[in-house]
Amino acid sequence: MSPAAAAHRIRLRLPRPGGFRLDVDLQLPARGITVLFGPSGSGKTTVLRCVAGLERAEEALVQVGGTAWQDDANGVFLPTWQRPLGYVFQEASLFDHLDVRSNLRFAQKRAGRAAAHDALSLEGVIELLGIAHLLARRPTGLSGGERQRVAIARALATQPRLLLLDEPLAALDAVRRRDILPWLERLRDELRIPMLYVTHSADEMARLADTLVPMDQGRALACGPLAQTLARADLPLAQGEDAGALWQGTLAERDLRWRLARVDCAGGSLWLRDEGLAIGTPVRVRVLARDVSIATQAPASGASSIQNVIAATVGAVQEAGHPSQVVVRLDCGGGEALLARITARAAHALALAPGLRVWAQVKAAALAR
Numbered sequence: 001m002s003p004a005a006a007a008h009r010i011r012l013r014l015p016r017p018g019g020f021r022l023d024v025d026l027q028l029p030a031r032g033i034t035v036l037f038g039p040s041g042s043g044k045t046t047v048l049r050c051v052a053g054l055e056r057a058e059e060a061l062v063q064v065g066g067t068a069w070q071d072d073a074n075g076v077f078l079p080t081w082q083r084p085l086g087y088v089f090q091e092a093s094l095f096d097h098l099d100v101r102s103n104l105r106f107a108q109k110r111a112g113r114a115a116a117h118d119a120l121s122l123e124g125v126i127e128l129l130g131i132a133h134l135l136a137r138r139p140t141g142l143s144g145g146e147r148q149r150v151a152i153a154r155a156l157a158t159q160p161r162l163l164l165l166d167e168p169l170a171a172l173d174a175v176r177r178r179d180i181l182p183w184l185e186r187l188r189d190e191l192r193i194p195m196l197y198v199t200h201s202a203d204e205m206a207r208l209a210d211t212l213v214p215m216d217q218g219r220a221l222a223c224g225p226l227a228q229t230l231a232r233a234d235l236p237l238a239q240g241e242d243a244g245a246l247w248q249g250t251l252a253e254r255d256l257r258w259r260l261a262r263v264d265c266a267g268g269s270l271w272l273r274d275e276g277l278a279i280g281t282p283v284r285v286r287v288l289a290r291d292v293s294i295a296t297q298a299p300a301s302g303a304s305s306i307q308n309v310i311a312a313t314v315g316a317v318q319e320a321g322h323p324s325q326v327v328v329r330l331d332c333g334g335g336e337a338l339l340a341r342i343t344a345r346a347a348h349a350l351a352l353a354p355g356l357r358v359w360a361q362v363k364a365a366a367l368a369r
């Protein structure tokens with residue numbers, strides 16, 4: 001991300017006994033969800049804790065929207081309670097002796113006079129998270145998903161300048177997780193508050209992130225727009241089972257007979273399962289690297305079961321985890337790319353090299369949901 005586009009800066013260094021060392025320098029856009037994604041122990045939670053001032057990083061610069069929360073070069077360190085942030089954890093820690101409304105009011109009081117002219121109203125927060133029907137209930141009577149929605153509402157009621165979410169869905173079962181994701185998308189699309197979101201889940205990352213920060217062993221391996229970062233063949237992300245591209249597109253046509261929907265993206269059009277969405281709906285489409293194969297000649301029309309064939313140029317060929325496997329970045333036009341995971345032998349036989357014109361055959365693509 002160019003410094004001009006960056007609105008927030010998070011530079012942290014923190015050595016811990018035992019060998020772990022956090023060392024990140026992130027420039028984040030003004031709004032949207034930045035997902036910190038990486039294996040257990042890579043330092044994701046530590047980043048959030050340092051941003052919140054719960055742990056003290058060294059040589060740190062934490063600047064949110066032009067205000068320094070920590071700037072060691074200039075002797076600035078705001079304690080946690082002076083940082084306008086909301087923190088949502090895996091398990092919502094609500095006050096069980098108060099009903100939902102009182103939990104929210106309590107948080108609102110914390111905002112006090114700090115609430116600026118662009119403050120969110122409590123009614124707005126309640127509407128945004130669809131919790132009006134829960135206001136008189138005690139937290140103990142809520143489902144896990146409802147508790148998390150209330151916890152997010154409570155965090156927003158404090159008028160944060162930054163929302164920190166640490167695996168907010170990890171304690172929920174798959175059904176509840178699916179229920180709450182649309183609410184998080186709504187926050188992302190409607191709020192101007194930037195969010196730092198920690199997750200292990202590739203599905204959550206693909207669905208929610210605007211900016212992706214893959215982390216490993218205390219370091220940020222990249223920090224960039226989601227689609228662009230996922231399409232990099234040189235990152236460890238490209239080597240795992242979840243490797244794949246993410247395209248943004250618009251639902252353009254539905255084939256009612258075959259229950260298929262066509263999504264038009266800058267890189268090309270893809271047919272996928274019709275999930276009943278209206279024509280014109282903006283969608284994210286996930287194409288896993290293992291579902292993409294490569295042909296050096298245009299496949300004859302009607303001679304293959306594969307319905308999605310996209311003209312592309314080889315961008316990079318990279319070994320992927322095992323010497324028998326490579327991952328190939330295929331540049332498809334409109335700045336969009338696919339990844340294909342194939343055998344090294346196939347790549348050799350097809351003489352794949354950067355610049356070669358090929359056809360990407362997409363066996364499966366799905367809406368990120």
Ligand SMILES: Nc1ncnc2c1ncn2[C@@H]1O[C@H](COP(=O)(O)OP(=O)(O)OP(=O)(O)O)[C@@H](O)[C@H]1O
Nearest residue numbers: 016020038039040041042043044045046047198200
């Ligand atoms: N309070 C602590 N004191 C000492 N070391 C800690 C503490 N908390 C975490 N660590 C260590 O710091 C490293 C980073 O931990 P952190 O919790 O930030 O990783 P993470 O990526 O969030 O992991 P997970 O996904 O499992 O939550 C790990 O090696 C961890 O063991």
